[in-house]
Amino acid sequence: MTERDLTVTPDLWPEIKVPALDPAIEARIDDIMSKMTLEQKVGQVIQADSDSVTPEEVKQYWLGSVLSGGSSAPGDDAFAPMDAWIAAADAYWEASVDPEGVEIAIPIIWGIDAVHGHANLAGATIFPHNIGLGAANDPDLIEDIARITAEELIVSGHDWTFAPTIATPRDDRWGRTYEGYSERPEIVRAYAARIVYGLQGRPDTDGFLGDGRVISSAKHYVGDGGTLDGIDQGETQATEQQMIDIHAQGYFSALEAGVQTVMSSFSSWQGRKMHGHKALLTDLLKTHWQFDGVVVGDWDGHGQLPDASTTDCPDALMAGLDMYMAPGSWKGLHASLLGHLQSGRITLHRLDDAVRRILRLKFRAGLFDAPKPSSRISGSPLRLLGSQDHADLAAEAVRKSAVLLKNSDRLLPLNPAGTILVSGSGADDLGMACGGWTLSWQGGRLDSRDYPHAETVLTGIHRIVRTAGGKVLHRPDGRFRRRPDVAIHVFGERPYAEFRGDLSTLDDRSVYRRDAEILQRLRGAGIPTLAIFLSGRPLWINPELNAATAFVAAFLPGTSAGALADLIFAP
Numbered sequence: 001m002t003e004r005d006l007t008v009t010p011d012l013w014p015e016i017k018v019p020a021l022d023p024a025i026e027a028r029i030d031d032i033m034s035k036m037t038l039e040q041k042v043g044q045v046i047q048a049d050s051d052s053v054t055p056e057e058v059k060q061y062w063l064g065s066v067l068s069g070g071s072s073a074p075g076d077d078a079f080a081p082m083d084a085w086i087a088a089a090d091a092y093w094e095a096s097v098d099p100e101g102v103e104i105a106i107p108i109i110w111g112i113d114a115v116h117g118h119a120n121l122a123g124a125t126i127f128p129h130n131i132g133l134g135a136a137n138d139p140d141l142i143e144d145i146a147r148i149t150a151e152e153l154i155v156s157g158h159d160w161t162f163a164p165t166i167a168t169p170r171d172d173r174w175g176r177t178y179e180g181y182s183e184r185p186e187i188v189r190a191y192a193a194r195i196v197y198g199l200q201g202r203p204d205t206d207g208f209l210g211d212g213r214v215i216s217s218a219k220h221y222v223g224d225g226g227t228l229d230g231i232d233q234g235e236t237q238a239t240e241q242q243m244i245d246i247h248a249q250g251y252f253s254a255l256e257a258g259v260q261t262v263m264s265s266f267s268s269w270q271g272r273k274m275h276g277h278k279a280l281l282t283d284l285l286k287t288h289w290q291f292d293g294v295v296v297g298d299w300d301g302h303g304q305l306p307d308a309s310t311t312d313c314p315d316a317l318m319a320g321l322d323m324y325m326a327p328g329s330w331k332g333l334h335a336s337l338l339g340h341l342q343s344g345r346i347t348l349h350r351l352d353d354a355v356r357r358i359l360r361l362k363f364r365a366g367l368f369d370a371p372k373p374s375s376r377i378s379g380s381p382l383r384l385l386g387s388q389d390h391a392d393l394a395a396e397a398v399r400k401s402a403v404l405l406k407n408s409d410r411l412l413p414l415n416p417a418g419t420i421l422v423s424g425s426g427a428d429d430l431g432m433a434c435g436g437w438t439l440s441w442q443g444g445r446l447d448s449r450d451y452p453h454a455e456t457v458l459t460g461i462h463r464i465v466r467t468a469g470g471k472v473l474h475r476p477d478g479r480f481r482r483r484p485d486v487a488i489h490v491f492g493e494r495p496y497a498e499f500r501g502d503l504s505t506l507d508d509r510s511v512y513r514r515d516a517e518i519l520q521r522l523r524g525a526g527i528p529t530l531a532i533f534l535s536g537r538p539l540w541i542n543p544e545l546n547a548a549t550a551f552v553a554a555f556l557p558g559t560s561a562g563a564l565a566d567l568i569f570a571p
């Protein structure tokens with residue numbers, strides 16, 4: 001593919017009307033930029049990970065942003081309490097606004113992946129992952145979930161979530177299928193704007209980026225869900241028209257809703273990695289659509305460009321990246337960018353444009369006028385974190401996201417007054433119900449004690465059966481002495497994230513062999529059985545589907561997984 005081929009035809013793409021500039025902000029940006037040093041300008045376009053940068057270094061290098069990656073909780077403690085997060089937020093903020101040694105200090109902006117609620121913060125409300133929300137097909141619900149997520153983010157001092165993921169997954173072998181809302185572009189498009197509204201507020205109202213709101217990111221631009229064989233970070237298989245019709249639909253609505261940042265994808269198209277795709281990052285997004293926000297890179301994604309490394313990549317900035325996500329590579333990158341500025345490999349004009357966009361973002365987010373993060377919430381922040389009404393909304397989302405695939409002999413709804421056998425590895429496993437991007441990048445075991453309002457599938461079943469005078473027998477292997485009236489078998493995928501969840505086949509028998517045996521044994525004993533499947537995607541589970549009497553696909557329901565019990569029992 002020659003450079004000439006790496007182009008798009010803007011007239012093919014729909015016109016988009018992004019919210020207009022605020023002249024008052026532009027004048028303030030002019031003033032600040034006139035006082036910034038070159039080192040400060042280079043620092044602004046660099047985002048470091050909180051695991052790899054100290055507040056002192058944020059000040060020394062005038063870094064523009066800090067992120068907390070999936071496993072970068074304070075003190076490397078996935079269960080770090082809110083106070084530890086807010087203390088870190090204050091420390092970075094105070095370092096960034098310290099005017100010593102510069103004519104003007106610029107506040108930091110702190111980003112994190114709150115992709116199904118603020119799932120990095122122990123105790124926060126963890127909603128179903130996006131694939132389940134897509135199955136709910138309820139845009140109003142989505143906006144409420146986003147609004148609550150923003151509220152809980154501010155509790156830990158964060159300004160910015162790297163959400164929504166508006167991929168349109170086309171191959172369920174992709175390890176990020178569950179991060180997408182739907183394979184149907186029209187659902188992605190309907191949702192994208194509503195999530196941005198919930199996180200940021202509506203651009204034409206006083207509440208836009210006001211109290212209780214955060215900056216959002218439409219990601220991963222563009223075509224991340226269309227790679228060959230679902231290989232994460234691979235080459236998107238799409239014509240330009242298919243990019244428009246399938247993969248870009250969410251961007252049309254997110255941009256018009258005023259999303260302030262767009263995250264570049266690791267994937268490639270036309271043989272060119274997105275982080276270096278000038279036609280898409282600049283010619284289409286910024287020139288044709290007049291997007292005036294920030295294009296942020298993905299986790300050292302710039303290092304995947306030809307002749308580049310994670311600490312040396314001028315081409316990404318020149319292609320249209322405005323902020324490098326340089327988790328541990330930030331120091332080397334700072335030095336190399338300064339060198340490329342001196343040599344002319346990066347132009348001051350492009351650097352200034354990137355810095356202007358970042359300052360605009362920070363002005364719109366109110367960061368230049370905001371107090372330190374710990375002073376931004378009136379009253380006790382704890383009242384916002386994982387409250388009962390937030391959990392109730394999560395429970396509503398769980399009930400709406402479950403999909404009934406089979407109900408032979410009209411088994412459902414079940415009688416809660418009977419003897420219920422509950423089996424399977426997923427029945428009482430909150431970590432399995434939450435999936436990846438939960439407290440750590442890959443997710444894993446969760447302790448219900450950290451989530452006061454959490455319910456596993458089993459505890460939800462106990463809640464209902466106990467009230468009805470029934471009896472629950474919890475036997476993970478499905479073996480029983482006292483014959484039950486009915487069985488509920490909860491099984492599925494262990495947590496994973498990104499490429500670690502990529503599959504070569506949807507029929508991975510190694511994962512479910514035991515479940516098929518248990519289900520067939522219950523069937524052989526004449527016990528009517530409901531199977532509940534916890535997964536990040538549709539998979540080939542015909543043996544289990546055939547052995548069960550009834551079958552519900554529950555995807556990754558989160559900390560209110562117990563709400564599934566409300567669905568399966570008769571009132």
Ligand code: GLC
Nearest residue numbers: 068069070113162219298299
């Ligand atoms: C990851 C993901 C991206 C996330 C970022 C920061 O690699 O690709 O979705 O926002 O890094 O954690």
